[in-house]
Amino acid sequence: MAEYSPMMQHYLATKKQYNDCILFYRLGDFYEMFFDDALTASKELEITLTGKDCGQEERAPMCGVPFHAAETYINRLVSNGHKVAICEQMEDPKLAKGIVKREVIKVVTPGTNLNAQALDETKNNYLCSCCLLFDGLGLCFVDVSTGELYLTEFSENYDEKAVDELARFMPSEILMNKETSTLKRFCTFVSKKTEATAETLSSSEFDFEKCKNIVLSHFEKSSLDSLDLENKKSAVCALGAALSYLYNAQRNDLNNIKNINFYSDSRFMKIGLSTRRNLEITETMRDREKKGSLLWVLDKTKTAMGKRLIRNWTECPLYDCAAIIRRQNAVDEIYGNTPLREELMSLMGGIYDMERLMTRVLYNTANAKELLSLKSTLSPLPRIKEMLSGCTSSMLKSVYDNIDLLEDVYNLVNDAISEDAPFSVREGGMIKDNFNAELDDGGKTYLAELEKNEQEKTGIKKLKIGYNRVFGYFYEVPNAFKELVPDEYIRKQTLTNCERYISEELKALETKVLGAQERIVSLEYEVFSSVRKKIGEQYERTQRTSKAIATLDALCSLAFVAVSNNYSRPTVNAGDRISIVNGRHPVIEKMLGGAPFVPNDTTLDCTDNRTLIITGPNMAGKSTYMRQTALISLMAQIGCFVPAKEADLSLVDRIFTRVGASDDLASGQSTFMVEMTEVANILHNATKDSLIILDEI
Numbered sequence: 001m002a003e004y005s006p007m008m009q010h011y012l013a014t015k016k017q018y019n020d021c022i023l024f025y026r027l028g029d030f031y032e033m034f035f036d037d038a039l040t041a042s043k044e045l046e047i048t049l050t051g052k053d054c055g056q057e058e059r060a061p062m063c064g065v066p067f068h069a070a071e072t073y074i075n076r077l078v079s080n081g082h083k084v085a086i087c088e089q090m091e092d093p094k095l096a097k098g099i100v101k102r103e104v105i106k107v108v109t110p111g112t113n114l115n116a117q118a119l120d121e122t123k124n125n126y127l128c129s130c131c132l133l134f135d136g137l138g139l140c141f142v143d144v145s146t147g148e149l150y151l152t153e154f155s156e157n158y159d160e161k162a163v164d165e166l167a168r169f170m171p172s173e174i175l176m177n178k179e180t181s182t183l184k185r186f187c188t189f190v191s192k193k194t195e196a197t198a199e200t201l202s203s204s205e206f207d208f209e210k211c212k213n214i215v216l217s218h219f220e221k222s223s224l225d226s227l228d229l230e231n232k233k234s235a236v237c238a239l240g241a242a243l244s245y246l247y248n249a250q251r252n253d254l255n256n257i258k259n260i261n262f263y264s265d266s267r268f269m270k271i272g273l274s275t276r277r278n279l280e281i282t283e284t285m286r287d288r289e290k291k292g293s294l295l296w297v298l299d300k301t302k303t304a305m306g307k308r309l310i311r312n313w314t315e316c317p318l319y320d321c322a323a324i325i326r327r328q329n330a331v332d333e334i335y336g337n338t339p340l341r342e343e344l345m346s347l348m349g350g351i352y353d354m355e356r357l358m359t360r361v362l363y364n365t366a367n368a369k370e371l372l373s374l375k376s377t378l379s380p381l382p383r384i385k386e387m388l389s390g391c392t393s394s395m396l397k398s399v400y401d402n403i404d405l406l407e408d409v410y411n412l413v414n415d416a417i418s419e420d421a422p423f424s425v426r427e428g429g430m431i432k433d434n435f436n437a438e439l440d441d442g443g444k445t446y447l448a449e450l451e452k453n454e455q456e457k458t459g460i461k462k463l464k465i466g467y468n469r470v471f472g473y474f475y476e477v478p479n480a481f482k483e484l485v486p487d488e489y490i491r492k493q494t495l496t497n498c499e500r501y502i503s504e505e506l507k508a509l510e511t512k513v514l515g516a517q518e519r520i521v522s523l524e525y526e527v528f529s530s531v532r533k534k535i536g537e538q539y540e541r542t543q544r545t546s547k548a549i550a551t552l553d554a555l556c557s558l559a560f561v562a563v564s565n566n567y568s569r570p571t572v573n574a575g576d577r578i579s580i581v582n583g584r585h586p587v588i589e590k591m592l593g594g595a596p597f598v599p600n601d602t603t604l605d606c607t608d609n610r611t612l613i614i615t616g617p618n619m620a621g622k623s624t625y626m627r628q629t630a631l632i633s634l635m636a637q638i639g640c641f642v643p644a645k646e647a648d649l650s651l652v653d654r655i656f657t658r659v660g661a662s663d664d665l666a667s668g669q670s671t672f673m674v675e676m677t678e679v680a681n682i683l684h685n686a687t688k689d690s691l692i693i694l695d696e697i
Contacts (some may be wrong), residue, residue: 006099008034008060014087014104014658021085021107022077028093030064031086038063044080045073055504062377066311068424074108084108105251110197112249114145114360120572121304121353123311124148124218128196129242130186131206131234132179137162138234138240139263141169145353146308147256149541151262159185160272160681163266164597166194168275168315174198175245177206177237189273201241210235211240218243228262235262242388247606251314256359260497269637270654271319274678278657278693279312279340279630280587294631298640300560302345304353305546306553315553319651327555327639330395334559334571335641340387341563345556347380354546362536368421368430368528369534375413381405381545384552395428395555402548416531425630428521430528439523447517460484466500467517474500486506504509565590567641570632575604575650576688582645585628586635589643602629605690621657628691632654633691652691656682659695 001238002014003276011034022041032221033041034052042049042063051059063075083457086108090101108115111127119125123572129140137158142149163185166174174196181200183186190198204210212224215236226649229239239260246254277285290299295314308502318324334341352373360366381403388400421430431439449499451465462483466474471492471599477485478498490500492579565586582599589597603609604623614622621633632642636649658678682692 010099010102011256014085014102018083018085018104018107021083021105023085023087024065024070024074026067026089026102027064027089031070032062032064033060034060040082041073041077041612044082045072067161071115071117075115076112078108078110078113078118081110097272107249107371108171108250111171112144112246114356114363114365116353117358120144121356122299122307123171123309123555126169126171127242127246128166128174129238129245130168130180131159131238132177132183132290133206133208133237133240135213136232136234137564138232138236138238138239139165140235141165141171142242142246144246144250144254144257145359147258147359147651148261149239149257150261150263151235151239152265153232155203161185162186162191164270164272165191166597167276168271170194172194175202175205175241176200176208177241178506182463191647193273198282198472201245203471205241205244207239208237211237211244213238214247218257219260219574221557227260229260232262250363250642252363256362256543257340257437257541258540267319269319269487269634270315271315271634272503272654272656272681275630275655275657276315276638278659279627279655281634282311292587294587294634295536297565298558298561298566298638300345300557301350302348303549303553303597305355305550306348306557308548310554310557313469313496317634318639319637319653321572321574321651324639325392326395328569328572328641329393330556331562332554332642333391334556335562335569338563341556341559344347344384344387344552345560347360347384348549348553350376350380350554351549354542354549358536358542358546361532362539364529364532364536366532367423367425368417368422370422371413371532372419374535375417378406378410384549387550395551399548399552399555402544404545406538408543409535409542409608410529412534416527425528426521427526431524436527439520439527447520458484458486471500473506473514474502475506476500476623516522534566558638562641563641567643568646570636570642570644570647570649572636573648574652575652576627577648578602578604578652578691579648580629580632580642580644582647582655583628583632583647584643585624586631588624588628600625602630602632604691606627623695626695627659630657630691630693651689653689654685656690656692656697658682658684659693 011025014025022033022037029404037596038049038061041047045065047063047065049061052062056689057614084107085104086106088105089683093100111125113119113125122634124143125145126141131138135155137154138151138153139153139162142147152165160181167187172195176189176198176422178200190196215227215229216224219227221227224236234446238559243254276282280293282293282295283290290296295311297316299307301310301312316329354374354377357366357374357377359369360370382405385400385405386395391397391400402538416435417433418430418432445500454462454465454475455461460477462478462481464476465473466476474492475489476498482499485501488503490503491499491501493500498516580602583602584597584599604612607669614625616622632644632647632651633649634655635642636647637651658675686692
């Protein structure tokens with residue numbers, strides 16, 4: 001049998017290294033896929049399957065996508081659970097001796113995708129790493145698109161707590177060691193209740209010494225103690241495995257992941273999976289939609305960063321009086337100042353997703369359009385900071401202090417990047433005239449002079465010289481000047497507002513023009529890369545600012561909702577009493593669309609009113625009343641105002657719900673078993689500070 005061609009031999013060697021990926025192999029202007037990858041991709045992407053002669057008797061199955069449109073196709077494959085390895089040409093084919101050098105430059109998976117089109121701006125895209133070792137369960141959640149990293153460790157109730165944390169973070173991709181894969185409830189939840197891809201990695205990926213060295217190297221520390229991770233071995237293994245996986249996928253130094261947020265569940269109200277579902281905190285039970293949930297009521301944010309933060313606040317109510325009051329004070333100050341609130345919300349409406357933009361800048365994937373979006377985002381910052389200068393609450397003062405106006409970044413983009421820059425960074429047209437002397441001398445002057453001479457010769461002042469791959473160079477003439485077109489011009493294309501022509505003279509000059517244009521494009525890319533690198537060096541300043549804007553946006557949203565819905569500020573204390581006067585259900589009153597909601601009082605304490613038994617006929621509102629009490633307590637601990645005339649609320653450490661009757665046959669549990677399991681969980685975990693709702697048991 002004949003040997004494979006040299007190119008195909010290299011393809012097969014590369015594919016062997018990335019056997020679990022669909023390999024996008026760059027050949028000229030296309031990414032090609034072969035053999036099984038081609039069969040899979042042609043079906044999923046609905047593209048034509050062809051064949052390629054590769055030195056064998058039979059042609060290899062092949063399909064391909066244009067390199068300039070590859071991200072769209074990659075996103076489709078990744079959203080369907082595939083991994084994609086991108087093998088790029090590392091040298092100019094015209095200059096290569098023999099086979100063109102190619103390398104895999106990154107691997108794209110659901111939890112590592114940075115493409116803006118693939119990400120939901122309203123929520124984080126977490127990669128989760130789970131490690132059950134050393135009598136502990138370590139959980140790491142990292143969003144590489146924003147640089148956020150959360151780490152925790154549990155020493156008991158692994159299965160239950162793992163499910164609760166997954167329900168809170170809802171990662172798109174999960175990595176685990178083989179010990180974690182033995183947790184029955186955890187694995188059932190992953191397969192039945194999430195859309196995440198899950199993979200059990202080899203034990204070597206969670207080796208403690210290996211993971212410790214990765215963690216210390218990444219955060220540039222000499223000991224785990226300096227990261228407050230001493231004696232947290234399973235957490236270190238989860239973190240190390242996650243970082244190793246991201247290094248392999250991104251092929252860079254992960255410079256946007258700067259800090260570890262090690263959290264303990266004692267800092268927040270504990271909300272289990274059934275409670276999240278029954279109270280419909282971020283999505284409805286029936287349709288899994290945002291509309292009809294508590295988050296739908298509270299989220300009136302204007303920025304993508306704010307939307308992600310208010311979701312985080314809603315999913316993680318505080319369990320600390322001082323932290324809650326600090327947040328309330330900031331909401332109260334904005335609540336009481338209508339001109340401040342309205343102008344701030346208007347200004348934030350023009351701010352793009354600064355967090356994710358800067359990650360793309362840092363990872364050298366941002367294009368010129370995205371730099372212009374960054375410039376636009378920085379424009380309202382001076383006015384926002386000026387408006388906050390008189391604020392007195394500590395949280396708003398902190399926001400003021402952390403907003404960096406970033407004038408240097410704004411000026412750099414303003415001076416360098418053309419407002420008409422294309423999406424591609426390899427076509428030229430990105431850099432303004434007079435920004436770079438070498439670029440101006442490198443060919444732009446020649447083209448400008450040619451265009452000016454032709455304008456003067458024909459009298460067509462708005463004549464432009466353009467280029468595309470079909471016609472090469474052409475003259476573009478607006479319809480208003482068609483009468484002035486010389487006889488020697490040959491019409492090639494008609495557009496809505498103009499005509500395109502070529503001439504013998506232009507074709508004769510094309511070799512010289514193309515040489516000039518290639519030089520321009522090459523130089524522009526170098527200049528653009530330099531500008532992008534300088535902006536990336538300001539990453540920490542921009543991220544500090546973006547987090548401040550996110551906080552301000554979330555606070556303004558809570559204040560706006562309080563004003564619009566006639567909420568009042570609750571009193572929060574560390575006692576043992578819940579007192580609500582004229583309370584209302586926050587979601588139902590909004591769904592009623594203006595129809596009156598009859599308010600109700602609630603009094604609970606740890607003495608005479610420890611338990612309330614609610615009776616009445618069907619559809620009398622019993623479930624609504626119970627959920628309303630739970631939601632008001634939850635809202636108060638988020639730090640927002642509540643739908644009541646007044647409320648005096650002690651801190652609740654956990655809300656338990658046993659609501660409705662439904663089986664879970666997928667897990668082998670009848671309705672009765674589901675009820676009994678949930679009640680057993682409540683009896684086992686409830687404390688004197690827990691709020692319990694039992695409906696229809």
